[in-house]
Amino acid sequence: MFFAVIPAGGSGTRLWPLSRAGHPKFLHPLTGTPSSLLQATVERLGPLTTPDHTIVVTGAAHVAAVARQLVEVPEENILVEPTPRDSCAAIALAAAIIAEREPAALMGSFAADHLIGDPQRWVETVRRAIVGAQQGLLMTIGIKPTRPETGYGYLQFGEPVGDGPVHRVEEFKEKPPAAVAETYLRSGHHLWNASMFVWRTDVFLAELARQQPELHAGLTRIARAWDSRERDEVLHEVWPTLPKISVDYAVMEGAAAAGRVGTVPGDFGWNDVGDFHTLGDVLPGDQAGNVVVTGESAETKPVVLLHDTEGLVVVPQSGRLVAALGVRDLVVVDTPDALMICPRERAQDVKKLVDTLKQRGDEKYV
Amino acid sequence: MFFAVIPAGGSGTRLWPLSRAGHPKFLHPLTGTPSSLLQATVERLGPLTTPDHTIVVTGAAHVAAVARQLVEVPEENILVEPTPRDSCAAIALAAAIIAEREPAALMGSFAADHLIGDPQRWVETVRRAIVGAQQGLLMTIGIKPTRPETGYGYLQFGEPVGDGPVHRVEEFKEKPPAAVAETYLRSGHHLWNASMFVWRTDVFLAELARQQPELHAGLTRIARAWDSRERDEVLHEVWPTLPKISVDYAVMEGAAAAGRVGTVPGDFGWNDVGDFHTLGDVLPGDQAGNVVVTGESAETKPVVLLHDTEGLVVVPQSGRLVAALGVRDLVVVDTPDALMICPRERAQDVKKLVDTLKQRGDEKYV
Incomplete structure (x- = not known):
C-alpha cells in the first residue's frame, strides 16, 4: 500500500493579506472550488491511497484547522512539528514513522499548497514514478517547462532507465538566470523541480543515514518513541537539535550525484500558486x-x-x-x-x- | 443681522461608497480636518453671523445627524423638508420663514458640501456681496474660472454698478461645451456659478412672487403656519404640490434678464467636492x-x-x-x-x- 505524505507548512507571504502566519495558503480555497488547497491535495490522492495511509505534517498552530478540513484523515496521521525545521525534517519524520509500521513501504511526498490542473494525468504520472521507486530509485516528478522560468529549480535528466518512462536525474540545478533558463527550456533534458517525491522508505532512510547521519539518528529516536509515552519528551529533546535543511539539498542532490535519483516527466497543469x-x-x-x-x-x-x-x-x-x-x-x-x-x-x-x-x-x- | 441659510441636500453619488443616501457627502469629514463639510460651512460663517441666525434646510433622513454635528445651531433653525423638492423650495422656505421674523432681513445661501480654501477671503467677498444686496440686488458670488470647466454653469457679467466691486449679471449660462468654455475662460466676463447667493428676503420673495407665483403662495402659507400648531398639516398639504425646480432656473435667470442680479467675483479656492x-x-x-x-x-x-x-x-x-x-x-x-x-x-x-x-x-x- 502506498503512503501519501503531505508537508503542510509555509505561510505564503506573497499571498498576503489572504495568507497569514496563523492561516496560511494551504488552508484557503484557492482552487476554483470550495476545497482548500490542502483538501484538493487529499482529494487528488483518492485513486492512489486511502485516508488511513495519508499523513500530514504540519505546525502546532495549524493542527486544529488541518484536522477540521480533513475529517477523513485519522488524528494519529496528523503529525505535529514542534517548530518548523524545513522540509527534510518534516518528510523524514513521516518516513521514519511509516518505516516503524512497514519498513519497505512506498511513500510519496506532495506539497499541500500546489494546484494540479489535470488530476487524472497527475495520478498516472505518480503511478509511473511508483514503478521507478519499486526498482529502488528515489523518484522525483519533474514538470515539463513551458517558459524560461527563473523562479524554480530544475532537474537535469539523462537517458531512460531500461525501456520505461523513468529517466535518471543527473543533477539538481539552482534557480537559473534568464539566459540559462532559456537553454534549459530548449534542451529537452530539463524539468522543473516541483519537490514531488516517490520512494521506498527504506531506500530514502538509508540515503538519509548516509548523507545526514545526525538527522537520521534523531528522527529514528523520535519515530521509535512516537507510539509510546515518551513521544513528547523525546520530540521536545531531539527536534530542536535537527538541522534546518530542505530535502532537496540534504538528500536529493547527493543521491543524484550517486546515480540514485530517477524522474518521470509530468505534464498535468502544475502550479505552485506562488502569488x-x-x-x-x-x-x-x-x-x-x-x-x-x-x-x-x-x-x-x-x-x-x-x-x-x-x-x-x-x-x-x-x-x-x-x-x-x-x-x-x-x-x-x-x-x-x-x-x-x-x-x-x-x-x-x-x-x-x-x-x-x-x-x-x-x-x-x- | 445677516441670516445664513445652508441647504443640506443631495446624496453625492459620485462620492460613493463614502457618500450614501442615508449619510450623504455633507456629513463627512472631507475637509482635511475632523470637521465635516457641513461643520466647516458653519465654522466659515463665524465672522458673518451667529448660530442663532444660521438656518439649515435638510431632509427628514438627515435631521438627527445634522442636529448632532451642529450642536450650537438651535433646533428650530433646522428646517425639515418632507421630501426633496430641489433648491428653490428649500431656499425659499428659509427665506419665507426669515421674512416672518424680519421682513427685510439680509440672507445668504451657501451649500453645505463645498470646500473653501481661503475662508478669510471668502468672508471678505460675502461682505462685498452684502453691500450689493443692501442696494436691492439679488447677489450671486461668481468664481473666477481657472480652467475651461464644462461641468459648471457660468455667469456672464457686464459693467460695474457704480464704482463698487459689484457687476450686473447679464445672463446665466448653461454648462458649456469645451470650445465655449475656452472662450468664457478668456473673455474676462464669465464666472463659475457656485450657487452662492446673498439678498434681502423681501427682494427675493418679490421676485419669486413675480416669476413663480405658485411656489411663492405655497411657501408663504407654510411660513405663516410654521410657528403654529398647523405647521405639519399645512406642510404636508402644500409641500408635495410645490414645483421641483432649482433656484437658478426658477428665479435667478429671469431676474438677471430683468437687470436685478449682481455679482462680485470670488477667488478663494472654491471646490464643490464633486468627486x-x-x-x-x-x-x-x-x-x-x-x-x-x-x-x-x-x-x-x-x-x-x-x-x-x-x-x-x-x-x-x-x-x-x-x-x-x-x-x-x-x-x-x-x-x-x-x-x-x-x-x-x-x-x-x-x-x-x-x-x-x-x-x-x-x-x-x-
Missing part, C-alpha cells in the same frame, strides 16, 4: 479575463461589481461589496481586517508589504 | 502626491501602508488596514460594507456603479 498573478493565470475568469477567487462558505458569499475592468484578480473574502471601475490587471484582496491592491506584475513584491508591517510592529496583520 | 479626483486635488498629499482622506474619530483611526505609489486618493473609513503597492492615480475608498477602486480620471463615473447597484436591487449599498 496572486499566478493564481489569476490558473483559475477561470470572465470574458474580460477578470478572475474572482471565491470558495468561502455561503455566509461570506462575495458581492462583486466590476464595471469596465480587465484582467483583475479579485479575492473577496470579507463579505463586503467589492466594486471596481475602469481598472485593469490589478490584484484586489479584501479580507476582514486588511485590504491589498497592487498591479498583477508586482504580485511578487507583496512580500515587501509583509516585511514592512513586521518592521513597523504591525504583527497583527501578518 | 474623489477633485477631492484629491484640493487636499494636501505626501511627497508622491498620495492623499489620505482621514478625519474620522480616533476609534476608526486609519492604518494605511503605501509602498511605491503615486497620486492615490485613499479614503480609509473602515478602520481596516489599506495596503497599496506599485499603483498610481487610483481612488481607493474603503468603508465597512463596501470597497471601491477606480482610476482618478474615471472618478466621475462612480455614479454608474450606484446606478448599477440600484438596477441590481442592491439598495442596501446605495
Whole structure:
C-alpha cells in the first residue's frame, strides 16, 4: 500500500493579506472550488491511497484547522512539528514513522499548497514514478517547462532507465538566470523541480543515514518513541537539535550525484500558486479575463461589481461589496481586517508589504 | 443681522461608497480636518453671523445627524423638508420663514458640501456681496474660472454698478461645451456659478412672487403656519404640490434678464467636492502626491501602508488596514460594507456603479 505524505507548512507571504502566519495558503480555497488547497491535495490522492495511509505534517498552530478540513484523515496521521525545521525534517519524520509500521513501504511526498490542473494525468504520472521507486530509485516528478522560468529549480535528466518512462536525474540545478533558463527550456533534458517525491522508505532512510547521519539518528529516536509515552519528551529533546535543511539539498542532490535519483516527466497543469498573478493565470475568469477567487462558505458569499475592468484578480473574502471601475490587471484582496491592491506584475513584491508591517510592529496583520 | 441659510441636500453619488443616501457627502469629514463639510460651512460663517441666525434646510433622513454635528445651531433653525423638492423650495422656505421674523432681513445661501480654501477671503467677498444686496440686488458670488470647466454653469457679467466691486449679471449660462468654455475662460466676463447667493428676503420673495407665483403662495402659507400648531398639516398639504425646480432656473435667470442680479467675483479656492479626483486635488498629499482622506474619530483611526505609489486618493473609513503597492492615480475608498477602486480620471463615473447597484436591487449599498 502506498503512503501519501503531505508537508503542510509555509505561510505564503506573497499571498498576503489572504495568507497569514496563523492561516496560511494551504488552508484557503484557492482552487476554483470550495476545497482548500490542502483538501484538493487529499482529494487528488483518492485513486492512489486511502485516508488511513495519508499523513500530514504540519505546525502546532495549524493542527486544529488541518484536522477540521480533513475529517477523513485519522488524528494519529496528523503529525505535529514542534517548530518548523524545513522540509527534510518534516518528510523524514513521516518516513521514519511509516518505516516503524512497514519498513519497505512506498511513500510519496506532495506539497499541500500546489494546484494540479489535470488530476487524472497527475495520478498516472505518480503511478509511473511508483514503478521507478519499486526498482529502488528515489523518484522525483519533474514538470515539463513551458517558459524560461527563473523562479524554480530544475532537474537535469539523462537517458531512460531500461525501456520505461523513468529517466535518471543527473543533477539538481539552482534557480537559473534568464539566459540559462532559456537553454534549459530548449534542451529537452530539463524539468522543473516541483519537490514531488516517490520512494521506498527504506531506500530514502538509508540515503538519509548516509548523507545526514545526525538527522537520521534523531528522527529514528523520535519515530521509535512516537507510539509510546515518551513521544513528547523525546520530540521536545531531539527536534530542536535537527538541522534546518530542505530535502532537496540534504538528500536529493547527493543521491543524484550517486546515480540514485530517477524522474518521470509530468505534464498535468502544475502550479505552485506562488502569488496572486499566478493564481489569476490558473483559475477561470470572465470574458474580460477578470478572475474572482471565491470558495468561502455561503455566509461570506462575495458581492462583486466590476464595471469596465480587465484582467483583475479579485479575492473577496470579507463579505463586503467589492466594486471596481475602469481598472485593469490589478490584484484586489479584501479580507476582514486588511485590504491589498497592487498591479498583477508586482504580485511578487507583496512580500515587501509583509516585511514592512513586521518592521513597523504591525504583527497583527501578518 | 445677516441670516445664513445652508441647504443640506443631495446624496453625492459620485462620492460613493463614502457618500450614501442615508449619510450623504455633507456629513463627512472631507475637509482635511475632523470637521465635516457641513461643520466647516458653519465654522466659515463665524465672522458673518451667529448660530442663532444660521438656518439649515435638510431632509427628514438627515435631521438627527445634522442636529448632532451642529450642536450650537438651535433646533428650530433646522428646517425639515418632507421630501426633496430641489433648491428653490428649500431656499425659499428659509427665506419665507426669515421674512416672518424680519421682513427685510439680509440672507445668504451657501451649500453645505463645498470646500473653501481661503475662508478669510471668502468672508471678505460675502461682505462685498452684502453691500450689493443692501442696494436691492439679488447677489450671486461668481468664481473666477481657472480652467475651461464644462461641468459648471457660468455667469456672464457686464459693467460695474457704480464704482463698487459689484457687476450686473447679464445672463446665466448653461454648462458649456469645451470650445465655449475656452472662450468664457478668456473673455474676462464669465464666472463659475457656485450657487452662492446673498439678498434681502423681501427682494427675493418679490421676485419669486413675480416669476413663480405658485411656489411663492405655497411657501408663504407654510411660513405663516410654521410657528403654529398647523405647521405639519399645512406642510404636508402644500409641500408635495410645490414645483421641483432649482433656484437658478426658477428665479435667478429671469431676474438677471430683468437687470436685478449682481455679482462680485470670488477667488478663494472654491471646490464643490464633486468627486474623489477633485477631492484629491484640493487636499494636501505626501511627497508622491498620495492623499489620505482621514478625519474620522480616533476609534476608526486609519492604518494605511503605501509602498511605491503615486497620486492615490485613499479614503480609509473602515478602520481596516489599506495596503497599496506599485499603483498610481487610483481612488481607493474603503468603508465597512463596501470597497471601491477606480482610476482618478474615471472618478466621475462612480455614479454608474450606484446606478448599477440600484438596477441590481442592491439598495442596501446605495
